Amino acid sequence: MSVHSAFAPAGAQAARIYEHWLLYWYVALAVYVIVGGAFLYLLIRSWRSRPESIAEPTQPVQHRMAKYVGASSVATALILILLLVSAAITGHDLASYGQKPNLQINVIGHQWWWEVQYQNDDPSMTLMTANEIHIPTGQKVLLNLTSSDVIHSFWVPSLNGKRDLIPSHQNTLTIEADRPGVYRGQCAEFCGLQHAHMILYVIAEPPSKFSAWMRHQLQPAPEPVDAKLRHGRDVFLNEPCVTCHTVRGTTALGTVGPDLTHIADRQTIGAGTLPNTPGHLSGWVTDPQRAKPGILMPTIPIAPNDVQPLLVYLESLR
Amino acid sequence: MTSNPRFIDVADLPTIAFLSRSPAFWAAIGVVMMEGTMFSLLIASYYYARLGVDVWPPPGTRLLGFTLPTIELVLLLISVPPAYWSSEAAKKNDIPKARLHLILNVVFALAALAVRAYEWGTLNFDWKANIEASIVWMMLALHTFELGSGILITLFLIAVSLTARFNDTHRKGIDFDSITWYFIVGIWIPMYATIFIAPYIIQAS
Amino acid sequence: MRFAALGTIIALVFVASCQREQRNPRVVAASASVMTQLPRESELVPGGSVPQPRISSPDNGNAYDINQGQTLFTAYNCAGCHGGEGGGGIGPALNDANWIYGGEPAQIFDSIVRGRPNGMPAWGARIPKDKIWALVAYVRSLSGQQPKSATAARSDDIEPDPHTGTTKARGSTP
């Protein structure tokens, strides 16, 4: 079960924003109770007492009211200054959290999936994956955000606020998870037909587990070990799949769609559209437009006796 | 109105007034406010676009010469005093004088328009070249449209002033025309500076 | 209301072009049998000329499909040979009226599916048919053979401008 709520912070930034939110919430509640209460009081007091004549309030009443309006206005200004200072401090804190990141990840928005590139000075250690971002807990992760088509917005509410992915702009966002867990995120800027299904998961793991995952992901896809898998691989390589997808270790080098080298390790298919189960995978491969109408992935007529081996092959890409 | 009469009789008041007393003036001000905002935002967009790229003008456009545009600007500026004199004459109900100045105004304006047309024809890029080209074309197109409408209104007023149907409304029309003309010329100054002069200053990054 | 009559008339005019905006991502079978009726590349056949079957693309004039074709044109790197917006390069230009193998939809379809000598690979096995039709629709739009109201005035990718070589990256923000 994944966490997806600004009320359930799992990282320093989100926690800081949550604290800040509490201040705003209590202030707003107090103001609402006081001002709303005043209206309610007036409503009850004046109920069914029709004004009979037109009259100007007396001078003392006017003075009292003027004082009261003045005081309330000053109080409003003071409260706003308090809130503003709090916002500025929080903003400053959030910015300073972002310094000296331990890990840098490029996130590139596509209609409608997330391309994820783990940066490393050693080119053999750079890793391409999609729709799931594994991060080590307790470490600051700097995300370099950009887009290849339209504007998207990266938002994992339990970790931090959102930041837009804008073509030709380079934005950054730092996230940090306190504890292991799966944190759901979703594109927050309307980006076209499948904006609703542009979901990503941030999977926070203890550093040791994260490094193990990283090492495993850097491996190319395993060679098929039996005839059925080989059949499946051949289907994959001979059908149009390779035009768009990469499976490292094979001749599939397409870059239009997500990298599928370790597709079976991911929790979902189609950027969070479906859970990654054999049944859903089968449905997805044979008719992606059914679950996610409008995406670029076409419906490919695969011969019926080729489907099963292909699925088995994809399931083997761990 | 020192006493408390039952009536305020306005029958003796005039039926025409000029400048800020006239509703037409406020229509002109409304036009100036909205078009001024539009042109200002267009100019701001130009400099905003400049911030986004390394070299200016961006590849695809070249620096423009400013001899012809300066001549055009001078012609436009010369056309302003006749516009003023025509409105003054209209206020005094001196129609022949107003007409004379309207004609002077429109002659200079047409000359400026001709220079504009020639110079536009020699522009070395179209609107598809890059962002600068797009904005410059928009500026030229919108301002030339303004210029053209201003000239047409003036020609219309000249034509009416030659007929017997010229009435007070047209005197106010001349007033209105002069105010919008000041604006059309005035707004061209920053646009001229932006299109022709600024690229020399802001080309280095 | 008096507008009703006016509205109806205008509506009738527009209904004709409604199909232009249709977005049907699940077109599959429309082109299934097309391969068997492909036109010949040359009309010189033994026994005199055979009337050429004129197959119009199912995507003709549909804005969404032209757009899909445009996306795929970039995605499949067609521009690598044919130039951005079909301006030409290693491969022939696609935005003019010169067609080596014919400019009818079926002929373009055939060129993509089977490939052509001197470099054009056969994409028939690599691209599903409905996407090829989308490419056909787009390629035809490059030479103005699609309704102007259905084609994009420009793409957001780099124009094939000789002066422009690189993407001008904007300043990064914190």
Add this chain to the structure above:
Amino acid sequence: MTEAQPQPESVAHLFEEERSALQKVWRNPRGLLGWFSVTTHQEIGRRYIFTAFLFLLAGGVEAMLMRLQLARPDNHFLSNDFYDQLFTMHGTTMMFLFAVPVLEGFAIYLVPLMVGTRNVAFPRLNAFGYWMYVFGGIFLYIGFLCNTGADAGWFAYTPLSGPQYSPGKRVDFWAQMITFTEVSALSVAVEIMTTVLRLRAPGMSLNRIPIFVWSVFVQALMILFAMPAIMLSSGMLLCDRTIGTHYFNPSEGGDPLLWQHLFWFFGHPEVYIIFIPGTGFVSTLITAATRRPLFGYTAVVLSLIATGFMGFGLWVHHMFATGLPQLGASFFSAATLVIAIPTGVQFFCWIATIWSAGKLTMNTATHFMFGFFFIFLAGGLTGVMLGSVPLDLQVHDTYFVVAHFHYVLIGGMVFPLMGAFYHWIPKMTGRLLNETAGKVNFWLLFVGFNLTFFPMHLLGFYGMPRRVYTYQADTGWGGLSELASIGAALIALGGLVFIGNYLWSMRHGIPAGNDPWGSDTLEWSTTSPPPNYNYVHLPTVSGRYALWSRLPDDPVVTGLHTDRREVLVTGILDGQPDHRYILPGSSIWPLLTAIAVAIGFIASVFVFHDLTYGIILTALTLLGWFWPRRDPRHGVKDQS
């Protein structure tokens, strides 16, 4: 100026004579052609209001369809393609075709009555503006019915709305509709500004202008500065899409963010353009309900002006998530919070007014006024939350924002508008609306509204982005969404009661008389509905609350010609009579000009250069419009 001596014996006779002369001069022409030639402000204002309510109905139906789709997770009631069109049409309809035009309609109807004149300053421009609005709306909806409904959201961010990612003509229709409605809004703004500045009744100095008039005056000024931004940017978008310019194309130096800056430079003031007349309604209703002067008139007026001014300094707070430099963000954050102060001042003045009065007429209008207080207060407070950059980054573009702006716009504008409707419809039609049905209407709307939109605050925090056509069951958003959909059904029911009440009351309602509320502004001194010339003798004003301070022997204006449409121009500051001003009569040319402009606009969507034909046609129709007539007294032109 001369001071005539009262001549009691002949007054009644003169009065009748003048009335019949005015009736003749101000009569609206008959027949179909005549119907299209009307230029009186009551008729144009009523048409604006009626048309805007039709669009409200359309926008409401769109909203109901969306709530049906979102009531359950993984719902397949609507396709994603259609859903995208629906929410774009909903937002566009409500902002451009309902909210602004309906307020303009009220302003056009009420301002000349309230300032005591016979018509707006430029009646033909007024008619032209209305036709532009109607054509723009019809154009957009014909597109929608032909599957060419815009689908890039009401703020149509580039590059999604650009040529590459929005194929077809959908966004072009949208962008051009904007131009139509903006032309309309700008003409109304010029009207209102001039009418308020120069056509006020003698004695109505600046400090005696009714608050509602002040509010629409500030609105008009804001329109003049804000709308050009959207005309420019939608024009740029249209050029990008049709002739391949590069304003928003990053690869040729353009910038998608330029769109956002230009759009929100309009878009944020737009919110205040809608909200400020709302507060004007409230201030008027509160005076009528308490029968007391509004406490702190000067403070309220200054607040309106300050809000209008500051409204232009906050557009960037819609763009915090785009990664602006922190200093800039802080400035706009501060500006966002500061604008809460003038609104706060208005709230305190309203409280003080009711407090010092101690009594209230609890009619339907008052109900809606209190609905406004409770709803808008919440919307204002969530607005303050959105002003904080860190909080905004969490809830931006989520259902929290959806909740916020519905609290602000429905709370701040629709509830006062409903109150205003119940308040002024008796003036416009001569019949009171049914009070019982009115209260049922209020409670359905109030409860339905809160049920619909309050849960959305939570949905936002739970991570639900706006503009998703569906959501998965495991997100846990189902329950609250269902609640919201139930609330929406109540709102729809409230809407039906409202329509029913209106239709019933127009036939069977109690006759209103001149002044059913004992209100203070000038329009209540004339008949309901008012004659086309508003007042037989233009009134004079001797106090801020014109009717309350009126004495039986207060002077009226005489000496205006009754054989042509003539009004009195007065001084801007003090309202002293200045000169007489002849208004044009009925004319078909505004309609013809609007048709010419529409031809140009619509043709240019398909072939951009066809705009030229539109310009030529427009020039010809304008020639007809301004063609010098033989008779200088053009006010009495034929009344056929």
